[in-house]
Amino acid sequence: xxxxxxxxxxxxxxxxxxxxxxxxxxxxxxxxxxxxxxxxxxxxxxxxxxxxxxxxxxxxxxxxxxxxxxxxxxxxxxxxxxxxxxxxxxxxxxxxxxxxxxxxxxxxxxxxxxxxxxxxxxxxxxxxxxxxxxxxxxxxxxxxxxxxxxxxxxxxxxxxxxxxxxxxxxxxxxxxxxxxxxxxxxxxxxxxxxxxxxxxxxxxxxxxxxxxxxxxxxxxxxxxxxxxxxxxxxxxxxxxxxxxxxxxxxxxxxxxxxxxxxxxxxxxxxxxxxxxxxxxxxxxxxxxxxxxxxxxxxxxxxxxxxxxxxxxxxxxxxxxxxxxxxxxxxxxxxxxxxxxxxxxxxxxxxxxxxxxxxxxxxxxxxxxxxxxxxxxxxxxxxxxxxxxxxxxxxxxxxxxxxxxxxxxxxxxxxxxxxxxxxxxxxxxxxxxxxxxxxxxxxxxxxxxxxxxxxxxxxxxxxxxxxxxxxxxxxxxxxxxxxxxxxxxxxxxxxxxxxxxxxxxxxxxxxxxxxxxxxxxxxxxxxxxxxxxxxxxxxxxxxxxxxxxxxxxxxxxxxxxxxxxxxxxxxxxxxxxxxxxxxxxxxxxxxxxxxxxxxxxxxxxxxxxxxxxxxxxxxxxxxxxxxxxxxxxxxxxxxxxxx
Ligand SMILES: Cc1cc2nc3c(=O)[nH]c(=O)nc-3n(C[C@H](O)[C@H](O)[C@H](O)COP(=O)(O)O)c2cc1C
Numbered sequence: 001x002x003x004x005x006x007x008x009x010x011x012x013x014x015x016x017x018x019x020x021x022x023x024x025x026x027x028x029x030x031x032x033x034x035x036x037x038x039x040x041x042x043x044x045x046x047x048x049x050x051x052x053x054x055x056x057x058x059x060x061x062x063x064x065x066x067x068x069x070x071x072x073x074x075x076x077x078x079x080x081x082x083x084x085x086x087x088x089x090x091x092x093x094x095x096x097x098x099x100x101x102x103x104x105x106x107x108x109x110x111x112x113x114x115x116x117x118x119x120x121x122x123x124x125x126x127x128x129x130x131x132x133x134x135x136x137x138x139x140x141x142x143x144x145x146x147x148x149x150x151x152x153x154x155x156x157x158x159x160x161x162x163x164x165x166x167x168x169x170x171x172x173x174x175x176x177x178x179x180x181x182x183x184x185x186x187x188x189x190x191x192x193x194x195x196x197x198x199x200x201x202x203x204x205x206x207x208x209x210x211x212x213x214x215x216x217x218x219x220x221x222x223x224x225x226x227x228x229x230x231x232x233x234x235x236x237x238x239x240x241x242x243x244x245x246x247x248x249x250x251x252x253x254x255x256x257x258x259x260x261x262x263x264x265x266x267x268x269x270x271x272x273x274x275x276x277x278x279x280x281x282x283x284x285x286x287x288x289x290x291x292x293x294x295x296x297x298x299x300x301x302x303x304x305x306x307x308x309x310x311x312x313x314x315x316x317x318x319x320x321x322x323x324x325x326x327x328x329x330x331x332x333x334x335x336x337x338x339x340x341x342x343x344x345x346x347x348x349x350x351x352x353x354x355x356x357x358x359x360x361x362x363x364x365x366x367x368x369x370x371x372x373x374x375x376x377x378x379x380x381x382x383x384x385x386x387x388x389x390x391x392x393x394x395x396x397x398x399x400x401x402x403x404x405x406x407x408x409x410x411x412x413x414x415x416x417x418x419x420x421x422x423x424x425x426x427x428x429x430x431x432x433x434x435x436x437x438x439x440x441x442x443x444x445x446x447x448x449x450x451x452x453x454x455x456x457x458x459x460x461x462x463x464x465x466x467x468x469x470x471x472x473x474x475x476x477x478x479x480x481x482x483x484x485x486x487x488x489x490x491x492x493x494x495x496x497x498x499x500x501x502x503x504x505x506x507x508x509x510x511x512x513x514x515x516x517x518x519x520x521x522x523x524x525x526x527x528x529x530x531x532x533x534x535x536x537x538x539x540x541x542x543x544x545x546x547x548x549x550x551x552x553x554x555x556x557x558x559x560x561x562x563x564x565x566x567x568x569x570x571x572x573x574x575x576x577x578x579x580x581x582x583x584x585x586x587x588x589x590x591x592x593x594x595x596x597x598x599x600x601x602x603x604x605x606x607x608x609x610x611x612x613x614x615x616x617x618x619x620x621x622x623x624x625x626x627x628x629x630x631x632x633x634x635x636x637x638x639x640x641x642x
Pocket of ligand 1: 185186187188189190191192194214215216217218219302303304305306307308340341342343345346447521522523
């Protein structure tokens with residue numbers, strides 16, 4: 001790689017990269033993000049490479065291993081260019097057909113295309129599939145078309161043109177003004193305006209200033225930052241460089257969790273390649289601007305994602321928050337002004353500089369501009385990463401993009417905002433996603449986790465689960481969080497295990513109020529949200545647990561019992577054979593009975609009982625019917641006909 005010393009040299013380099021690429025040449029792009037690797041994309045890549053070799057097509061067909069395409073439910077995913085035909089759930093055995101068709105005439109392998117679940121018709125193009133059709137993938141879209149390990153791929157799609165524009169056509173004030181005008185709000189938590197934070201740092205006294213990428217991403221179920229960093233690390237770095245230029249920083253950090261090995265690997269390669277070309281280092285592109293980036297691997301504590309804790313960890317000390325009477329933008333790492341932004345926030349910056357704030361503000365709602373990437377998980381048909389314009393309704397995200405709830409079940413709630421977010425019920429499905437709208441509904445945007453829950457989910461248990469997570473993750477520095485959450489967890493556990501008492505809801509509300517008001521950092525102040533939102537929308541479930549020892553969702557183990565309906569049992573022996581603790585008594589023609597003393601409530605009998613019988617029942621809050629007398633247990637032909 002030769003170092004680029006001026007915009008004209010960059011132009012030449014881009015031209016030379018593009019001249020070596022034939023947009024009409026068949027290129028098989030294969031998702032190689034972590035999720036697809038887990039379902040075998042490495043093996044698929046190896047067999048496609050071997051097949052290209054075997055069929056002597058090395059000059060005719062390219063393969064490109066890209067980042068995450070988003071539709072993780074259906075991985076490994078392949079998109080063939082230039083036709084953009086998309087294949088799903090590919091196995092190594094599919095390689096010969098994929099390669100030969102790509103080389104022949106680009107026609108699609110019908111059997112590997114997506115089948116529309118409603119029309120049962122095959123859909124050829126990725127952009128026509130409902131999962132993708134309703135998205136607006138401005139930040140995440142390039143993930144599926146470039147190899148994150150190749151800076152040339154990034155340059156070929158116009159990468160680093162925003163940096164060039166900032167350095168040579170704008171001054172730091174103009175960059176700052178553009179970001180302020182765009183009203184870009186932080187994608188990592190509170191939605192604080194990025195431009196205001198940058199301005200505060202720029203105006204803060206001191207020559208040494210830092211810019212930092214928050215890639216800690218500790219929310220259960222969330223993986224959009226990981227996928228962006230894995231799939232398009234240069235977009236994040238470019239945003240960081242532009243931010244550094246705007247505030248007058250010469251050193252930046254990427255704080256990324258150690259459990260993200262592919263993100264760390266691709267980031268390290270990206271930094272090295274950017275240094276070799278001269279996008280990082282001294283006198284960048286001959287502009288006189290110096291900037292370097294250091295990767296800091298976090299040990300994986302949720303609290304280290306909080307700004308002051310992250311900066312303390314960056315300094316090499318235990319990651320604990322501190323009071324923020326003075327903002328970290330003014331006194332952050334080693335007491336120097338430090339701008340911390342989320343991965344996705346930084347990745348938006350090159351778009352804003354390239355296309356302008358006026359373009360950006362046309363997307364989204366009045367107070368939430370641009371798009372947002374959500375990780376759509378839980379009881380949802382199309383699990384994956386989705387990027388939508390702010391203002392899209394929850395209903396459209398869950399049903400149009402997510403394909404609704406699997407197994408014919410009913411939607412119950414969606415949890416947004418990570419562990420300290422809240423649960424939004426069905427009657428608020430028309431809510432438009434935006435920072436303020438979600439907060440008003442008792443939840444929050446957070447970093448974009450979206451966990452869908454169906455009718456089988458107990459909302460009291462959901463609150464217990466998240467408070468348990470947060471109790472574990474509390475750093476223990478302040479009493480309201482450390483002790484308050486522990487007490488909340490105790491009360492919630494009692495309720496889900498049938499030991500709830502009158503007054504428990506009020507006690508939880510009191511504890512929640514104190515944690516909200518008096519905790520040191522936002523882990524504690526937002527931790528009560530899972531309880532507060534579930535009690536706000538599903539109070540009847542709390543009351544059923546406390547007053548009737550009944551779990552309406554039939555989910556809390558201590559409150560349910562399995563029972564075999566003697567009128568429905570066909571003595572097929574399946575449940576008896578599968579029961580791991582031999583708690584079922586019965587024979588070939590003998591109605592089965594569960595020994596409640598032995599039963600561990602694992603639910604195996606319920607799952608294996610054939611649906612045409614549905615003889616095993618889950619009950620809660622009602623007495624278990626007594627076993628039928630021994631003499632009535634024999635099934636005769638007559639009773640079977642019944
Ligand atoms: C307990 C806790 C964990 C957090 N974890 C993250 C995280 O993993 N990633 C992130 O970007 N922000 C996280 N935040 C929010 C950060 O404190 C900070 O607001 C954010 O990184 C600022 O970037 P933004 O303005 O671009 O969103 C967390 C906050 C708290 C209180």
